[in-house]
Amino acid sequence: MDQQLRILIADDHPLFSEAIADQIASVVEGAHCICVETLDAALDELKSNDVGVLVLDWDMPGMNGIASVRHIRKQFPNVSMVILSGFINNIEIREAHAAGVQGFVPKSMSGKAIVSAISVVMNGGTYRPARDEQASEPVAGRNRPTAPARDHPDLTAREREILQHLASGMTNKEIARQLGLQEVTIKMHTSRIFDKLNVRNRVQAVSLAIAEGLVPLNE
Template sequence: MAPDESVLNVNANGNLPQDGPSSAGAGKASAVVRVLLADDHALLRDGIRPFLTDLGEHVEIMEAVDFDSALAQASEHSPDLLLLDLKMPGMAGVETVSAFRKACPEVPVVIITGQVLREDVLRAMELGASGYLPKAMSGASFVHALRLILSGQPYFSAHLLSPGGGDGEAAQAQHHGGRFADLTNREIQVLSLLVRGESNKEIGLHLGLTEITVKSHMRSIFKKIGAANRTQAVAMAIQHGISA
């Protein structure tokens, strides 16, 4: 089955909807954000947990270490976000997404995985997952992707959906086609630091540029990629495979 274009339009084209975040996600910054982190590796959970606290002023994190406990908690508590490892005990690969979608259809299911396979990404979309995130992505990119998902927008990197996208180093390589093709190397550097969350002053110090020069690069980047502001530029960059 071919991916639904209504799912792809935000991420594959690099566009954000003009109406802004959905009403369901608009209040996340002030409300309690409940996240269920389902992964059987304690070290990975410990590494992810600090980034989850950046999703809102108040973040409640639940944890599960296998399929049964993850499904039970998701069904009972109906969290705002479910982060699901495909390799936990009891899991049946990407097909397990359907069990969570059936048990708690209102909960966005986000796959976090160390092995990225294009066919799994496409199948996850078909089954109704809201995102597919490689564990190797940067923390800043991870947080931005989750914020998009909480706002009601699915996140599937355009690079992972392209032929040849997926496993290994290629999954993390920068992919600058389309509207990003006209960016200069310096603009790519500036945009990468923006994705990392650096301010204009920090970007200038990092690259040896004045803040005025950084602002000039920003204006040029926004114009070339069609971004209205920093937040949209970061979202589009992440969706296009530009990482911090």
């Protein structure tokens, strides 16, 4: 794969998939999103392009639940997979996870929260709803139960506050306005946050913070 990360979004509601693609493009440097509306079109794109992440609607033309997931995984073992759904029961979630799906994202979440969950998978983690359900309080991480946000020993109170604002999708200018600080001050704090978390950008910082329970993932 080249430096450009190709993200394939397969959903039969183009306004929804295009909105998610726009949000991904605005926060993920180097991301190129491709939107399709059927499973066949998704398979064609997977065959033609080096896709890094597949975001797949569970209920769309051509989809046959876990059978389709297994077919995709067999043909394309290296692509990361995220399932979008209005509802998947816990048996289907467990079967899909066993088949190699890394993420399960309820469509009821906000666009920013969906992108945050997808970014967890992009950075090597897993995302699944709490208690294997489409719960109102989803949890991000590596298959562990819901936990309250915890502190990072090296982060100051101000840095934890800014990290929470980053996780909510706010820009540096918006955070500065919210906290009554200069934008350059926010940039300085975010740089220190990146150093302390050993990450390179805000997407990685938010992904790590969510995966490690440093901040709650708001819907």
